[in-house]
Amino acid sequence: MCLTSWLCSMRKRPSMPRKVSRAGAWVVGFTLTALALNGCASIGVKPWERDLMAQKAMAVDSHPLQSAMDEHIYFSKEASSGGRGFAGGGCGCN
Amino acid sequence: MKLHVFQMRFANFTGLAKSLALIIVALAALNPSAHAQSLDLAPYKGKVIYVDFWASWCGPCRQSFPWMNSTYADFKARGFEIVAVNLDQDQALAKTFLSNFTPQFPVVFDPKGVVATDYHVKGMPTAVLIGRDGRMRFTHDGFKPEKESEYVSHIMALLDEKAP
C-alpha cells in the first residue's frame, strides 16, 4: 500500500474538522512533499538495511519509563497531553 | 557453473495467479546483469546447500548460529553445506559477531545486498535450502528455536534424495 495515497485519503475525510487540516497543514504538507519527492517506490529500506533502525536509540519510544515520567510532569503542569505513538520501526526481524 | 536459483517453492502453490507471479519473478532472475556478483555455488554441486542470510544486529540471527554450527557438524559427512551470507554494512561488526561463534562453514560478505536481492530475502534472517538437484526447495523465514526439528527434517529429506 502506498503511504501517499493513504495520507491523501485521510486528509479528505469529512470527519476531520477544518481546524485540523489548517493546523496540521504544514506538517501533513511536509510529509506529503517528502513522500512525493521520494516517490513511493524509493521510500523505505531493504530488510538487510535496518541495522540503524535496530538500535535502541532509533526505537519509536526508546525510553518508555522516561517518557511516561515526562508526560506525567507536563500533564500536571500544562493543559495539553498525549500525542505520542508506539508502533513501527525496529529491526523488522523475522 | 553458476546455479541459477528460481523461486520454485513446493509449498504455497495456491493458484494460477501466484504461479504466474512466480514465473515472472523467475524470468526477472534470469536477467544476467543481476547476477554479476551473485553467489557462486558451483563448488557445492550435488550437495544440499543451506544459504543463510544474516546480520550482526539481528537477534534471531544470534540464536541461529549455534544451531547452524551443530547441524553442520551433524550432516557435513552426508553432503550438507552451509553458506552464510552476511549483510552488515560495517564488516567489522560482522567479524566481532563471528568471533563469538567461530563457524566452521564459509561466510561471504554482501554489504550491498546483491545476493540478498537475487534471493528475494524478505526479512532477517532468511535461510534458503537448495536440494542436490540445484533447485531452491525450502525457505525458512526467520529463525525460531521451536521450529528447529522442522528445519532438520527439511535438511534430512533433501539429503535422502539422489543427485541427478
Next chain:
Amino acid sequence: MQLVNKRRSNVCRALAAAAAGLLQSTQANAADTTTTFESGVLYYKENGGRVQAIEPSVTASYDFGNQHRLSLGVIYDSLTGASPNGAVPSTQSQNFVTPIKIGSTKTSVTSASGGSTIISIPPTPGQLAQAAFGRQYTVDAGKLPVDPGFKDQRIAANVDWSQPMFEGSTIGFGAGFSHEHDYQSLGAHTRLAQDFNDKNTTVSLALNYEHDTSRPLGGIPVPFTSMSPQWKGPNDGKNGVDAVLGVTQIMNRFWLTQFNYSYSWSNGYQNDPYRVISVVAPLTGLPVDNLYESRPEKRRRQSLYWDNRIHMDRDVLDLSLRYFWDDWGVHSITADISDRFSFARRWFIEPHGRFYHQDSASFYKPYLVQGQPRPANATSDTRLGTFNAYTGGLKLGWIPNKVDELGLRVEYYKQVGNGHPPGAIGQLAKQDLFAQVSAVSATLSYSYGF
C-alpha cells in the same frame, strides 16, 4: 505523581504508554533477551518550597516466545509541599479554612506540613459532626496563596499483553489502576499495529477507556459556592476515552518518521475540588470571597504529533512537534529536540530542549469581580492560562552491553506567563497574578535484560 492538585486522569495512560513503549523497544532486541526490566527514580522539586516529589518505578517484561510478551509496571510516588489554591494575592493577609478529617489516619495534615492550624467551627444546625473542625492557614500580604498542608502518595500498576496476530500485525491489551487517598482511576486499553511495505510502514490504532473517581477530603463542593470547612457532597467521577491513530514510516536507513492523530473525550467531574477563584471588590481589587471553581463537564481534546528520529553516525537526533487543541479553547504547540551523542564506545551524552506555548481556555480568569454577571464556568488555574514553558536538560548514559543502560538526567523547567494582565483592578495591578513555576528534576534510570 500529580505534582499539584487533582488532575491525574492519565495515570493509567502514562503507564500504558510505558508498557507499550517497552514492548516496542524490546522488539529491536527480540530473541536477545526474554526478560527485561526498566527501572527509574525521579526526583522533582519546585521553586519557593512548593511541590517536591520522589517517584520510583519499575516495569518488567517477559517474552513467552514468538513475541508473546507480558509486561507489568508499578509506580509509587510521594509528594509534599505547598500548592497554589487559586486565590489572588492581596495587600492584606488572607485566611483560608478547609475541611479536615479528625481521628483518622487519612488526615492530610501532618506536623511537617507546617503553617496550618486546626480550628473548631461554631456548630450550626443540621451539620455533620466531622465539620466541627477545620484547617486554617494564613497567607501573608503580597504572597501567592498556597495551601501548605499538601501531602500525597500514589500507587499505580499496569499490566499489558501483546502478541502477533496475523502476518505483520500485533495486538495488545491491558489494564491499569491508580490509587490515592482521594482519587482513584481504573482503565483498560487495546492497540493494533499492522505492517506494510516490507515492514517499512506501520499503521497503528490504540484505544483507552478510563474511569476516575474523585473523593476529595471534605467531599465534592458545589461550583461557585464559598470555600468552607463544612463537609460537602458525595464522590464524583468521570469517564474518558482516548484514541491514537498513527503511521510510522522508515524513510531511509537513517530516518524514521511518525505521524499521529489523537482524539480524547471525557465526561464528568473535571474540577479541581480544592481550588478556588477569588471574588474581588470592583474598585480596590481586594478579595471579598473565595468560590470553588467551575469547569465544563465535557472536554474533547485532539492533537497532531510528528516525530522524527535521524541517525547521523555518532548522533541520534530526535525532533518532535505537536499541535494540540480542545473545545475548552486551549491551543498549544510543542517542539522537542534531543541529540544523543555517543562517545568512548560505551557512553552517550544527550542534551534536550523543549519549547511549549499554550493559549488559555475560554473560561480562564485570574479572578471574578463582585457585582458583575457570573460566567457559566471559571477557573483561575494558571495551567489553563496563557504561558510559555521552557525545558533544558542533559542526560549522561552508560551502556555496559547491548541491552543494559544506566542513565542520569538532570532537567530544568520554567513557565513564563503574564502576571500583570491589562485591566487589573486596584491592588491587583501591583500583584503577580500568574503562579510562576520553575522546577528541577533528576532521573536515575537503569534498564537491563537477560
